[in-house]
């Protein structure tokens with residue numbers, strides 16, 4: 001079992017190994033000794049696969065268990081679903097000494113985390129991520145959010161879970177496409193700060209190294225979160241590919257997944273950096289090759305104008321400037337503040353290399 005400790009505004013452990021679902025009951029007992037009831041939030045697909053194992057583990061540890069099941073997909077990260085979940089928690093008389101378990105991918109984690117943070121002004125929650133993306137990124141670091149009609153993740157708070165249990169066996173049931181969406185975020189970590197990880201992804205068999213690769217990404221995110229939990233500086237690096245990625249998701253009506261949109265966003269942001277001589281062309285070719293290696297789609301069907309208009313809703317905009325993240329060398333990125341009006345040209349330049 002790999003254990004990663006996080007010391008942010010609250011401290012918690014992240015565990016990575018097989019067969020962890022059956023330890024959910026014990027974990028809640030250890031961390032929340034006063035809890036009597038546990039509310040599991042999951043989606044329909046994950047419920048069919050893993051709800052019974054988690055509910056049984058909790059039941060056998062003596063908890064009353066209630067389950068809330070959402071429709072899979074980004075549309076469930078909505079204000080309507082959020083309020084319905086809060087209402088349900090109240091109807092089930094969940095108290096602040098009880099515990100909420102987010103069992104699923106990033107959609108379940110983000111929605112549940114936001115509900116846990118705001119229900120009764122804060123109720124403990126545990127992340128049990130079941131996608132690769134959720135293990136390496138969304139379950140770690142305490143960002144919780146829902147989408148507004150105007151854009152992605154526009155309502156949310158920072159709220160850390162009381163632990164994260166990554167049962168890697170759950171990854172076996174992911175579709176190849178969903179698995180590879182997680183690979184896009186793993187490639188992001190390599191581009192941000194780990195050449196060895198980029199080389200490992202290119203040259204070594206994934207299956208044999210997966211647990212260690214997940215741990216490497218989690219440790220990198222942990223270190224950044226500990227330095228800048230509230231996203232004032234360094235943490236924004238983790239948004240490499242996200243300004244344009246979120247614009248692509250929004251523009252596609254969320255038909256393009258988060259992972260794929262981030263991959264496209266990284267391509268555009270890197271392409272623009274190459275065109276501006278901020279980074280060498282090999283940054284772009286390494287990124288492109290790796291995305292191809294993992295069959296991550298990188299064809300972009302939107303114009304610079306469409307993406308620019310969608311990107312105006314980005315959280316990293318302050319007044320007439322916006323911070324984008326660009327590579328400066330292989331395995332290193334930097335924050336670059338630009339005029340909002342110049343973003344259109346950046347996107348245009350990036351798109352030129354992406355054809």
Ligand code: NAD
Pocket residue numbers: 043044045046049072073074077104105106107108110130131132133134137138139140141142143144145153170171172173174175178181258259
């Ligand atoms: P997701 O939660 O929609 O899951 C993808 C699909 O996989 C869903 O259909 C789900 O039902 C299915 N699924 C989940 N686990 C499964 C399993 N083990 N076997 C079979 N099917 C399974 O998407 P995601 O990619 O996990 O997460 C994307 C979301 O995460 C986006 O909303 C994004 O904004 C958010 N995110 C948040 C953060 C953060 O820091 N909070 C970071 C990155 C991404």
Ligand code: GLY
Pocket residue numbers: 137140141143235236238239
């Ligand atoms: N996924 C970006 C962050 O957690 O900051």
